[in-house]
Amino acid sequence: MAKHETTEAIELSFDDFDEMNNPPVAQTDFDVLAEKALSRRGFLGGSVALGAAAFVMGTTSLTPFAVHAADSRLGFEAVATNTLDTVTVPKGYSWHIVAKWGQPLWSDAPAFDHATRGTGASQERAFGDNNDGMALFNDAGRNILVVNNEYVNRKIIYGGADGTGKPRNADDVRKGKAGHGISVVEIKQAGGQQGGGQWAIVKDSPVNRRITADTPMEITGPARGHDLLKTAADPSGTKSLGTWNNCGNGRTPWGTYLTCEENFNGYFSSSDPDYTVSPELSRYGVGLKDWGYAWATADERFDISKHPNEPNRAGYIVEVDPFDPSSTPKKRTALGRFKHENAELVLAKDGRVVVYLGDDERGEFLYRYVSNGVFSEGGDNGDLLDNGTLSVAKFDDGGRGQWIALTPASTGMASQAEISIHTRQAASAVGATTMDRPEWVAANPNSVEAYCCLTNNKNRGLKPNKGGDATPVGGPNPRKANKYGQIVRWRPDGADHGSDSFAWDLFVVAGNPTVHDDDRKGSTNVTAANMFNSPDGLAFDRNGLMWIQTDGNYSNEKDFAGQGNNQMLVADPATGEIRRFLVGPKQCEVTGFAWSVDGRTLFVGIQHPGERGDSHYPDGGDTTPRSTVIGITRDDGGRIG
Numbered sequence: 063m064a065k066h067e068t069t070e071a072i073e074l075s076f077d078d079f080d081e082m083n084n085p086p087v088a089q090t091d092f093d094v095l096a097e098k099a100l101s102r103r104g105f106l107g108g109s110v111a112l113g114a115a116a117f118v119m120g121t122t123s124l125t126p127f128a129v130h131a132a133d134s135r136l137g138f139e140a141v142a143t144n145t146l147d148t149v150t151v152p153k154g155y156s157w158h159i160v161a162k163w164g165q166p167l168w169s170d171a172p173a174f175d176h177a178t179r180g181t182g183a184s185q186e187r188a189f190g191d192n193n194d195g196m197a198l199f200n201d202a203g204r205n206i207l208v209v210n211n212e213y214v215n216r217k218i219i220y221g222g223a224d225g226t227g228k229p230r231n232a233d234d235v236r237k238g239k240a241g242h243g244i245s246v247v248e249i250k251q252a253g254g255q256q257g258g259g260q261w262a263i264v265k266d267s268p269v270n271r272r273i274t275a276d277t278p279m280e281i282t283g284p285a286r287g288h289d290l291l292k293t294a295a296d297p298s299g300t301k302s303l304g305t306w307n308n309c310g311n312g313r314t315p316w317g318t319y320l321t322c323e324e325n326f327n328g329y330f331s332s333s334d335p336d337y338t339v340s341p342e343l344s345r346y347g348v349g350l351k352d353w354g355y356a357w358a359t360a361d362e363r364f365d366i367s368k369h370p371n372e373p374n375r376a377g378y379i380v381e382v383d384p385f386d387p388s389s390t391p392k393k394r395t396a397l398g399r400f401k402h403e404n405a406e407l408v409l410a411k412d413g414r415v416v417v418y419l420g421d422d423e424r425g426e427f428l429y430r431y432v433s434n435g436v437f438s439e440g441g442d443n444g445d446l447l448d449n450g451t452l453s454v455a456k457f458d459d460g461g462r463g464q465w466i467a468l469t470p471a472s473t474g475m476a477s478q479a480e481i482s483i484h485t486r487q488a489a490s491a492v493g494a495t496t497m498d499r500p501e502w503v504a505a506n507p508n509s510v511e512a513y514c515c516l517t518n519n520k521n522r523g524l525k526p527n528k529g530g531d532a533t534p535v536g537g538p539n540p541r542k543a544n545k546y547g548q549i550v551r552w553r554p555d556g557a558d559h560g561s562d563s564f565a566w567d568l569f570v571v572a573g574n575p576t577v578h579d580d581d582r583k584g585s586t587n588v589t590a591a592n593m594f595n596s597p598d599g600l601a602f603d604r605n606g607l608m609w610i611q612t613d614g615n616y617s618n619e620k621d622f623a624g625q626g627n628n629q630m631l632v633a634d635p636a637t638g639e640i641r642r643f644l645v646g647p648k649q650c651e652v653t654g655f656a657w658s659v660d661g662r663t664l665f666v667g668i669q670h671p672g673e674r675g676d677s678h679y680p681d682g683g684d685t686t687p688r689s690t691v692i693g694i695t696r697d698d699g700g701r702i703g
């Protein structure tokens with residue numbers, strides 16, 4: 063989630079207030095939960111019964127570490143936590159920088175200027191800020207890395223000016239908008255694939271492209287042309303400008319990239335302080351004030367008192383063709399409008415396209431889209447993301463769950479178009495399960511199951527979501543005021559992602575066993591050696607190992623003592639074993655994955671190092687910190703997942 067001063071301040075005071083009034087109870091009903099978890103192990107059956115123990119919470123008799131080290135599939139030495147201002151990887155592995163914020167993509171753009179941190183014009187020709195989700199595409203040997211640039215660190219990008227982090231003029235706003243969106247870059251490995259050298263951006267490649275908050279987009283699917291999408295600039299409701307707050311990503315088997323619009327609300331404001339914000343916009347967090355980006359000061363469409371429908375044109379999954387720099391990205395409204403985290407695409411048994419989608423806000427929902435048509439290799443798959451059924455997850459406490467279709471009949475809403483725009487309201491109407499902030503979903507390539515990081519939720523059991531839905535403790539959200547997060551796993555009935563029912567479990571409940579002895583110590587596969595908080599990024603490698611990235615509290619004290627900087631871990635879904643692979647530099651988040659075609663390089667995103675001012679990663683000395691994509695290789699040239 064994008065951090066910003068306004069809510070940060072509110073969040074802190076809320077926590078202090080809450081801890082004063084609701085001191086944590088020493089003994090919780092955690093043991094009861096563990097018992098329940100034990101009693102519904104049946105669905106897992108024989109061979110993975112040992113793995114089942116991995117996510118039984120609060121027990122000591124059954125532990126996943128019955129798996130002997132010699133049997134482990136995690137073939138590297140664990141990295142200890144640290145608070146260093148650099149990237150740490152296991153012995154026998156190395157990392158290098160592939161791309162950094164502000165790096166020019168064309169030779170007509172200036173080199174990054176550490177003093178001014180660039181202009182609007184230079185940023186439009188350079189790699190964006192805060193890289194997040196990404197994917198690598200291959201076209202006849204050409205490697206095309208497509209990277210989300212989620213948001214900008216205002217205090218850093220405007221830090222060379224007056225230090226307030228506020229844009230001072232229209233060019234600062236232009237620079238801010240250009241720091242957002244997507245960077246499409248060709249990358250090349252020194253010495254070619256056999257050489258195994260470092261990867262770098264190919265300047266002036268014909269595929270290089272910047273997509274920003276001003277790039278023309280086409281709106282497709284059920285909401286295309288709906289009255290709620292019409293604006294003064296686009297009376298047809300079919301064309302919008304730009305994409306921003308692009309968080310996680312997805313990719314399709316037909317070779318396109320999916321970018322996910324998350325905290326789109328934080329960019330809108332009202333020039334009229336008495337303007338009444340509609341409940342529909344409030345549900346999405348749109349209010350009279352933006353989060354400090356000040357885009358409305360230079361671009362009137364971000365002023366909701368003048369253009370109240372503009373926010374309805376953001377919050378979607380956007381499909382991009384990485385091979386054609388002149389193509390128009392498409393906002394796929396059939397996949398719903400909310401604070402999209404990522405888009406995990408798999409195929410149902412019959413070939414329909416299934417997309418799992420999380421809405422990352424406290425007490426919001428987990429969704430699934432299933433296309434009407436089936437994927438055809440080499441055929442026309444152009445409308446698969448326009449015609450289908452969007453459903454929302456409802457979990458029961460007994461380990462079962464269902465996908466509830468969002469239709470006019472089930473929601474009482476007027477049309478599928480309206481459901482595509484006011485998706486949160488539709489999900490509330492069918493009584494979906496309020497979740498602890500669904501972040502990335504990842505599907506196991508070797509087994510019909512999917513996982514979702516529920517990053518944390520300090521409001522769990524204390525406060526309803528923005529729509530007024532209760533957030534009771536239970537089911538996949540088992541802890542009140544959840545500080546550490548958990549990963550939920552589900553297995554669709556009939557081993558088919560197209561099935562409407564599933565069995566679920568918790569794969570891991572994060573915690574700190576060195577500080578707590580109650581439910582905050584985490585599940586039995588969390589130890590002093592591998593602990594972490596706030597799981598966020600999630601992806602499987604081709605071997606079926608699951609990589610977990612964190613976006614959590616890096617204070618390294620109190621509840622988070624010993625957990626150090628944000629990190630990346632690897633888990634074996636079959637045994638529950640989890641081992642730390644990487645620690646990021648100070649004040650960063652680790653987010654985004656891609657693998658080279660040969661599997662010998664893992665690309666990882668280091669987002670917002672020094673977001674609170676304390677880092678000089680990656681350039682060192684007195685330089686300003688910069689988000690980067692790094693490449694990780696094995697010193698022996700072997701595969702890395």
Ligand code: FEO
Binds near residue numbers: 063324422598
């Ligand atoms: Fe952009 Fe929910 O992380």
Ligand code: CA
Binds near residue numbers: 063
């Ligand atoms: Ca982030």
Ligand code: CA
Binds near residue numbers: 598
């Ligand atoms: Ca997060």
Ligand code: CA
Binds near residue numbers: 063309653
């Ligand atoms: Ca995230």
